[in-house]
Amino acid sequence: MEVASPTMDGQAKPTRCSKVTSLQDAARLARGALEERPELCLGGLFKQGRPVALVRGLLAAGADGLHVYSSPGAGYDIDLMIAAGAVAQVFIPGVTLENRLCPNFRRAVEAGQVTAHALDALTVVGGLMASAHGVPFQPIDALRGSDVLKHNPLLREIDCPFSGRHIHAVGPIRPRVTFLHAQEADRWGNLRHLSTMVYADQLMARASDMVIASVDRIVPEEVVLDDPSRVTVPSHYVDAVVEVPFGAHPTASFPNYAMDEEHIDAYADLGDAARAGDAAGLNAYIARHVTGPESQGDYIEAVGGSAHFARLEAEARNG
């Protein structure tokens, strides 16, 4: 808690605001912003470092018609958002669970319920770079021969003003809200990724209107001050931070816990059943894991309790 302390001349010293908030308040903040402009961006990559608790919170708070961006590869979370009926358009180049296809993504795109744009990594990363750097476009000179170029809605062909060559340009991608997951933050919102990879999280933080981060734990500010080069996203770019134990589950938050591949596989089986016409299991999954839990504690119990998570922690430690 911030307590104003009197200064020498008796005036109250102004205090710095903590950015720590609750999962529910963070979800409401995001929902309100996304109602203005539905562009949501998710940090992490595939089954690593994904802000899944924030996604579940947003789905529980109610969201629809979202345009979803990500680092160039996503799977479980975008598929879950589609299963919950929250997504209109997908701007993610690669959508896969890696060992199998994303069932709800596939079903919804094949049924014409969701538009999945044909994109590539350089378009998305370049668009985030343009936004982060405050320039009107980012040139790209490495895309040739692919049918993606005929359909990619974010690219334009331009003449290079120096060489005269035909190259591509992508305009700024400016998410209204970005969700990130990091391992640690202080209460001011300085994020510390302790994982090996930081994906596109730093770029997204600088490219977005609003950044909300979940972290495995809030650490004392001395931890940050003692090792500033370890801060991956300075608090300047962060609007709110939420301490959520196992907040990336079922994706990994290395080195704290490994991805829960069995959970994701079981979910995908339910998604495949829904694709084949039996949505009962998938609906029950969403009720049990997304709309049902009133807190992250409830979610942890629904998934399998502390013994289940202890196994994921041990796997991250021991490889």
Place this chain on the structure above:
Amino acid sequence: MNSAVSPLEQMVVVLARDLADGELGAAGAAALVPMAAIALARELHAPNLTVGGEMFFNPEPGRLYPSMLDDRALGRCEAAETFIELFGHSHHGLGFFFHSGLQHDAFGNINLHHVGGTLHAPKMRGPGAANLSYCHTSSRFYICPTVHSARNFVEKVDFITIPGHLSGPAAKRDAGLVNEGPRLVVTPRAVMDFDKTTLRMRLKSVHAGNTPEDVQRHTGFDLAIRGDVPRTRPPTDAELRVLRERIDPSGALRA
């Protein structure tokens, strides 16, 4: 080294032999076979081969993982990068890269977007692909799907996600694809390469347990079989020992 060589082990050995010392390369998304090939090359003849371009340098995984985009699979690595650096790698290109898809065609083009229908009304929607640049900014790439059937080897792909040789030399030149493109297609059944003049795929060698007729029957286009097709050179004792003892002790390539 008595137990039979698995098709994936044969793939790994073929790919490893083609990687040179001192090169820079990366494995892409479906990484089990490519990462094993890189690791085997580094152990046997290419100690200065650098793994890089995918947000990390020189990982030291304790065992093989299906994806390299997994902190467990990286194990320890020499350096980590981000997507900001991936932008530069994509433009500068690598020595080699690996790709596979839902469909592969007679000119080495790869489809990861849709089978049947159109992009926005697909009969079957695939995953798409993240990086489309390494296939032509890199000196060359390899196509190495772990399934080889008449369903995923088709005359013409429904959508070109990853360009190979397009429809041949003229189309490739017109599109500005100046590098080698796909060099070898290595599958669980055989090795294919590309005719130097037409850039069409042709059968180069068949793995033990397969005949050229088998391979042709499981391919949806003419593989230009003329005369005797050699057997793929099987793994040597040394290759197999290093592969099984140091790179894949858990037997992921034999599962």
